[in-house]
Amino acid sequence: xxxxxxxxxxxxxxxxxxxxxxxxxxxxxxxxxxxxxxxxxxxxxxxxxxxxxxxxxxxxxxxxxxxxxxxxxxxxxxxxxxxxxxxxxxxxxxxxxxxxxxxxxxxxxxxxxxxxxxxxxxxxxxxxxxxxxxxxxxxxxxxxxxxxxxxxxxxxxxxxxxxxxxxxxxxxxxxxxxxxxxxxxxxxxxxxxxxxxxxxxxxxxxxxxxxxxxxxxxxxxxxxxxxxxxxxxxxxxxxxxxxxxxxxxxxxxxxxxxxxxxxxxxxx
Amino acid sequence: xxxxxxxxxxxxxxxxxxxxxxxxxxxxxxxxxxxxxxxxxxxxxxxxxxxxxxxxxxxxxxxxxxxxxxxxxxxxxxxxxxxxxxxxxxxxxxxxxxxxxxxxxxxxxxxxxxxxxxxxxxxxxxxxxxxxxxxxxxxxxxxxxxxxxxxxxxxxxxxxxxxxxxxxxxxxxxxxxxxxxxxxxxxxxxxxxxxxxxxxxxxxxxxxxxxxxxxxxxxxxxxxxxxxxxxxxxxxxxxxxxxxxxxxxxxxxxxxxxxxxxxxxxxx
Amino acid sequence: xxxxxxxxxxxxxxxxxxxxxxxxxxxxxxxxxxxxxxxxxxxxxxxxxxxxxxxxxxxxxxxxxxxxxxxxxxxxxxxxxxxxxxxxxxxxxxxxxxxxxxxxxxxxxxxxxxxxxxxxxxxxxxxxxxxxxxxxxxxxxxxxxxxxxxxxxxxxxxxxxxxxxxxxxxxxxxxxxxxxxxxxxxxxxxxxxxxxxxxxxxxxxxxxxxxxxxxxxxxxxxxxxxxxxxxxxxxxxxxxxxxxxxxxxxxxxxxxxxxxxxxxxxxx
Numbered sequence: 001x002x003x004x005x006x007x008x009x010x011x012x013x014x015x016x017x018x019x020x021x022x023x024x025x026x027x028x029x030x031x032x033x034x035x036x037x038x039x040x041x042x043x044x045x046x047x048x049x050x051x052x053x054x055x056x057x058x059x060x061x062x063x064x065x066x067x068x069x070x071x072x073x074x075x076x077x078x079x080x081x082x083x084x085x086x087x088x089x090x091x092x093x094x095x096x097x098x099x100x101x102x103x104x105x106x107x108x109x110x111x112x113x114x115x116x117x118x119x120x121x122x123x124x125x126x127x128x129x130x131x132x133x134x135x136x137x138x139x140x141x142x143x144x145x146x147x148x149x150x151x152x153x154x155x156x157x158x159x160x161x162x163x164x165x166x167x168x169x170x171x172x173x174x175x176x177x178x179x180x181x182x183x184x185x186x187x188x189x190x191x192x193x194x195x196x197x198x199x200x201x202x203x204x205x206x207x208x209x210x211x212x213x214x215x216x217x218x219x220x221x222x223x224x225x226x227x228x229x230x231x232x233x234x235x236x237x238x239x240x241x242x243x244x245x246x247x248x249x250x251x252x253x254x255x256x257x258x259x260x261x262x263x264x265x266x267x268x
Numbered sequence: 269x270x271x272x273x274x275x276x277x278x279x280x281x282x283x284x285x286x287x288x289x290x291x292x293x294x295x296x297x298x299x300x301x302x303x304x305x306x307x308x309x310x311x312x313x314x315x316x317x318x319x320x321x322x323x324x325x326x327x328x329x330x331x332x333x334x335x336x337x338x339x340x341x342x343x344x345x346x347x348x349x350x351x352x353x354x355x356x357x358x359x360x361x362x363x364x365x366x367x368x369x370x371x372x373x374x375x376x377x378x379x380x381x382x383x384x385x386x387x388x389x390x391x392x393x394x395x396x397x398x399x400x401x402x403x404x405x406x407x408x409x410x411x412x413x414x415x416x417x418x419x420x421x422x423x424x425x426x427x428x429x430x431x432x433x434x435x436x437x438x439x440x441x442x443x444x445x446x447x448x449x450x451x452x453x454x455x456x457x458x459x460x461x462x463x464x465x466x467x468x469x470x471x472x473x474x475x476x477x478x479x480x481x482x483x484x485x486x487x488x489x490x491x492x493x494x495x496x497x498x499x500x501x502x503x504x505x506x507x508x509x510x511x512x513x514x515x516x517x518x519x520x521x522x523x524x525x526x527x528x529x530x531x532x533x534x535x536x
Numbered sequence: 537x538x539x540x541x542x543x544x545x546x547x548x549x550x551x552x553x554x555x556x557x558x559x560x561x562x563x564x565x566x567x568x569x570x571x572x573x574x575x576x577x578x579x580x581x582x583x584x585x586x587x588x589x590x591x592x593x594x595x596x597x598x599x600x601x602x603x604x605x606x607x608x609x610x611x612x613x614x615x616x617x618x619x620x621x622x623x624x625x626x627x628x629x630x631x632x633x634x635x636x637x638x639x640x641x642x643x644x645x646x647x648x649x650x651x652x653x654x655x656x657x658x659x660x661x662x663x664x665x666x667x668x669x670x671x672x673x674x675x676x677x678x679x680x681x682x683x684x685x686x687x688x689x690x691x692x693x694x695x696x697x698x699x700x701x702x703x704x705x706x707x708x709x710x711x712x713x714x715x716x717x718x719x720x721x722x723x724x725x726x727x728x729x730x731x732x733x734x735x736x737x738x739x740x741x742x743x744x745x746x747x748x749x750x751x752x753x754x755x756x757x758x759x760x761x762x763x764x765x766x767x768x769x770x771x772x773x774x775x776x777x778x779x780x781x782x783x784x785x786x787x788x789x790x791x792x793x794x795x796x797x798x799x800x801x802x803x804x
Contacts, residue, residue: 004300008289014720015283015551018594021544021575025598028571032540032599035296039289045721046784058286061401062293063300074784077759128759130774133597184282185313223345223396238398248314248342272568276557283551303564307557326554329669330561331568452550453581491613491664506666516582516610 005144006035008062010055011071011132012043019130023071023137026123030141037062046074048098048162053181055092056102057239064089069140070099077128082116082135083159084143084152091149093140095131098162105161117153165191165260172203173267177242179259186250188257192242192265200267207267213244214261273412274303276330278323279339279400280311287398291339291405294391298409305330314342316366316430321449323360324370325507332357337408338367345396350384350403351427352411352420359417361408363399366430373429385421433459433528440471441535445510447527454518456525460510460533468535475535481512482529541680542571544598546591547607547668548579555666559607559673562659566677573598582610584634584698589717591628592638593775600625605676606635613664618652618671619695620679620688627685629676631667634698641697653689701727701796708739709803713778715795722786724793728778728801736803743803749780750797 007027013019020041027034039058043051051072059068073080073095081096087103088110094100096115104111116135119125121142127134139152167177177192201209211218211234221227221235224247232255237243242263245251252258275295281287288309295302307326311319319340327336341348341363349364355371356378362368364383372379384403387393389410395402407420435445445460469477479486479502489495489503492515500523505511510531513519520526543563549555556577563570575594579587587608595604609616609631617632623639624646630636632651640647652671655661657678663670675688703713713728737745747754747770757763757771760783768791773779778799781787788794 004296006296006300008293010286016576016578017719018546018575018590019719021573022594022597024573025544025594025602028540028542028573029597029599032542032571035300037289037292037296039286040284042284045786054286058290058293061290061297063297066293075761078761127774129771133774183285183287225343225346235397238395238401250313272564274564274568276561278554303568305557305560305564307554308552310552322554326558326561329558329565331565334561451553451555493611493614503665506663506669518581 003065004035005031005033005065005067006037006063007067007069007140007144008037008039008059009041009069009071010039010043010051011041012045012047012051013041013071013132015041019132023133026133026137027141030138031144034141034144039068043072046072048072048074049164050181051099052101052162052164055099059090059092059103062090065091067091067093067140067143069136070094071132071136072099073097073131076131080160081156082131082139084114084116084139084149085159086112086149091143093136093143096160098160100159101161101164104159105164112149113156113159114149115153115156118151121152167192167196169196169200173200173207175200175265177263177265179244179257179261179263182252182257182259186246186252186254187237188244188252188261189237189239190242190244190263192263194236194240194242197236197242197265200265204267210266210268211242212264212266213255213257218244271333272303273299273301273333273335274305274331275335275337275408275412276305276307276327277309277337277339278307278311278319279309280313280315280319281309281339281400283309287400291401294401294405295409298406299412302409302412307336311340314340316340316342317432318449319367320369320430320432323367327358327360327371330358333359335359335361335408335411337404338362339400339404340367341365341399344399348428349424350399350407352382352384352407352417353427354380354417359411361404361411364428366428368427369429369432372427373432380417381424381427382417383421383424386419389420435460435464437464437468441468441475443468443533445531445533447512447525447529447531450520450525450527454514454520454522455505456512456520456529457505457507458510458512458531460531462504462508462510465504465510465533468533472535478534478536479510480532480534481523481525486512539601540571541567541569541601541603542573542599543603543605543676543680544573544575544595545577545605545607546575546579546587547577548581548583548587549577549607549668551577555668559669562669562673563677566674567680570677570680575604579608582608584608584610585700586717587635588637588698588700591635595626595628595639598626601627603627603629603676603679605672606630607668607672608635609633609667612667616696617692618667618675620650620652620675620685621695622648622685627679629672629679632696634696636695637697637700640695641700648685649692649695650685651689651692654687657688703728703732705732705736709736709743711736711801713799713801715780715793715797715799718788718793718795722782722788722790723773724780724788724797725773725775726778726780726799728799730772730776730778733772733778733801736801740803746802746804747778748800748802749791749793754780
C-alpha cells in the first residue's frame with residue numbers, strides 16, 4: 001500500500017483564530033504531499049493533562065509512521081525544550097512539558113526521545129510566542145519527508161512527565177478512581193480501566209459490582225440506550241474506561257460532575 | 269479526470285472531542301489515498317431529523333461516487349442495523365434510524381439498501397458505544413477501495429424512515445409549512461419549497477403573495493441586502509426553500525423563532 | 537518539488553452549518569486533486585475588517601501559487617462585483633467589499649485585479665444568496681486547474697478598499713494605536729507594528745518605553761510566561777504586532793478590553 005505521510009494535530013488553539021491554518025500552510029509549504037488530520041484543537045487553553053490523555057488514548061487509531069503534533073504550550077518562549085519522540089511505529093512532536101506523559105509512561109522499551117536543537121529546520125530561530133508555527137510545524141513536516149530523527153538533535157533521558165491521576169486498589173474488593181475528562185455529550189470519563197474492573201471481578205466471580213459517585217450508587221450498562229432510563233448510569237466506553245452518562249441527557253451538567261470527583265467500585 | 273475517492277462526514281460529535289479525528293485515522297489506515305470532507309459535526313446531539321435534512325439537501329454538491337457517512341446515533345449498541353445505501357451515483361453509510369429519510373423518500377427507483385453484516389470489515393465486532401469508529405468508518409473506507417456493495421451484506425426493503433414535517437396545501441390559495449432549521453446567522457429555514465410557491469402562483473398569476481409567521485406579515489425579498497431594512501423578511505434561500513432572515517441581524521433570536529413555528533403563504 | 541494546488545478558505549460561515557462542506561464539494565467536483573485548507577470560518581458574521589486583517593497577516597505562510605478564497609459578504613446578491621486578484625505569487629478570490637484591503641494596500645506594483653464576469657464558470661448564474669458556493673468556489677477550483685486570470689474577466693482599477701485603523705505618530709516620542717483583534721486566549725492585538733516601535737526607539741536609544749491602555753501603564757515582556765505575573769502585560773506577537781495579554785489568564789474579558797480601545801506608547 002502506498003505510503004502517504006500523515007500528521008495529526010492536537011492543540012488548544014481553537015477554531016476561531018487562524019493559528020491552525022497557518023501551521024498547515026507552513027507544513028504544506030515544506031511537504032505538499034502531506035495529509036494533515038485534526039485530532040482536536042479544543043483542548044482547554046493550556047490543558048496539559050487533557051492533551052496528555054487525548055493523544056495517549058487515540059494515537060493508535062492512526063496509521064504506522066504517523067507524526068503526532070501536540071501544541072499545548074503555556075511555557076512557549078521560555079527554556080522548556082522542543083521534543084521529538086518515537087514509540088513503536090509512531091512519532092510525537094511537541095514541548096517538553098508533560099503532554100506526552102501517557103506515551104512516555106508506557107515504558108521505555110522502544111521509546112527514543114530527542115531534544116530538537118537543529119535550528120536550520122525552524123521557520124524562525126527567535127520565536128518567543130508561536131513555536132507551533134516556527135518550530136514544531138516545520139520539524140514535523142521535515143520529518144515527514146523521510147529524515148532520520150538523529151538529524152533533529154541529541155537523544156535525552158530527562159524528559160518531563162506530569163503526574164496523572166492514578167486509581168487506587170484499596171483492598172481486595174474495592175477500587176477508587178476519579179473523573180478525568182468530559183465530552184460534548186456531557187459524558188464523564190474516569191481513569192478506571194476495563195481491565196482493572198475485570199481483575200477485581202476475578203477475586204469473587206459471583207460477586208456483585210457496585211459503582212458509586214460521591215456516595216450515589218450508579219447502575220452499570222452495556223450501551224447508552226440499554227434502558228430508557230434518564231438517570232445517571234455507567235458503562236465501559238469505547239476507549240476501555242468506565243464512563244458516567246445519562247441516556248439522551250448530559251450527565252456532567254445535570255449531576256454537577258467535575259473533574260477529580262471520586263468514583264468507587266465495590267465488590268460484594 | 270482522475271478519480272480520487274471522497275468520503276463526507278456528518279455527525280453530532282462536535283469539534284471538542286477527538287471522536288472525528290479518530291474516525292479519520294481509522295479510514296486513512298485502510299485507504300491512505302482518501303479525501304475526507306467534513307459536512308458538519310455540529311448536528312444537535314442526537315438530532316436525527318436535522319441530520320436527515322442536512323445530508324438530503326447537500327449530498328448532491330459532491331462528486332459522483334462520493335460516500336456519505338452519517339453518524340447521529342442515539343441507539344448505538346442496540347439492535348438497530350448499520351446500513352449502506354446507493355442512490356444514483358452516491359453512497360450512504362450510517363445507522364438505520366431515519367437519518368437517510370430524505371434520501372429514501374426521493375423514491376425507490378434507483379435505491380438499493382444493504383444491511384451491513386460483514387463483520388470482517390469491522391474494527392471491533394463488539395462495539396456497544398462507538399460504531400462510528402468501529403463499524404461505519406471502516407466500512408466506508410473499505411467501500412472506497414472499490415469493493416462491491418453486495419460484499420457488505422444483504423439487500424433489505426424494510427429500512428427505517430422518520431416522519432419529516434410536510435407542507436399542507438390548505439386550499440387553492442394557501443399553503444402552510446413550518447420552520448425546520450436555523451443557521452449560524454439566525455436565519456430560519458422553512459420546509460416550503462420554491463416550486464410549491466411557484467405552483468401556488470400559477471393559480472392566480474397576478475395575485476399578491478403574502479407570507480405570515482404567527483400572524484405577522486413578512487415581506488419577500490430576492491437577496492439579504494436588498495433593502496437596508498432590519499426587520500424580519502423572507503427569501504428563497506440557496507437550497508430552494510423559503511427562509512426568514514434579518515439583514516445584518518439574527519432573525520431567530522430577535523423574533524424568538526423556533527423550530528416547528530407555522531409559516532403560511534396566502535395568495536390574494 | 538511537486539505542485540499540488542492549494543486553496544485556503546476564510547469565511548464567516550462557522551462550523552455548525554454545511555455551507556463550508558458544500559463549497560468544498562463544489563471545488564473537489566471540479567478539481568479532485570485540490571488541497572483545501574481552512575484558515576478560519578469563525579470570522580464574526582459580516583466582519584469585513586476582521587477578514588481583511590486575517591488574510592492580510594497570514595496568506596504569506598502558504599506556498600506560492602496558493603489561492604485564497606475569502607467569503608465574508610453581507611452584500612451577496614447585490615451589485616457588488618466578484619474579484620480575482622494576483623499579488624506576488626498568491627491569488628485571492630472574493631467579493632469587492634474591502635476584504636482584500638490589506639492586500640491591495642501593500643502597493644499596486646505587482647497587483648492585478650480582475651472583475652470576474654465569465655459566468656460559464658459559475659455553478660448557477662442567478663445566485664442571490666450563496667455566491668460562496670455558486671460563484672467564488674467554482675472560480676477558485678477552475679483557477680487551480682491552471683487557467684489564466686484573463687479568462688475570468690477584465691482587469692479593473694476601481695476595486696473597493698475599506699478604511700483600516702492606522703497608527704498615529706503624535707510627536708517624536710509618542711505613538712498611538714488601537715486594539716484591532718482578540719484571539720481565543722483573550723489576547724488583544726493592536727495595530728502597532730514592531731517596526732514602528734523600533735523607529736520610535738531610534739529617536740532616543742537609551743530612552744524608556746512606556747505602554748498605556750486607557751491610562752494604565754503595562755509592562756513589556758518578551759514571551760507569555762516570562763514572569764509568573766497574572767496582571768496585564770504586553771509583548772510583540774508572532775505576527776509582529778504589539779499585543780496585550782495575561783499569562784494563564786484572558787486579558788480581554790478580565791480587563792474589559794474592546795476593539796478600538798486606544799493604546800499609547802511613550803518614550804521618556
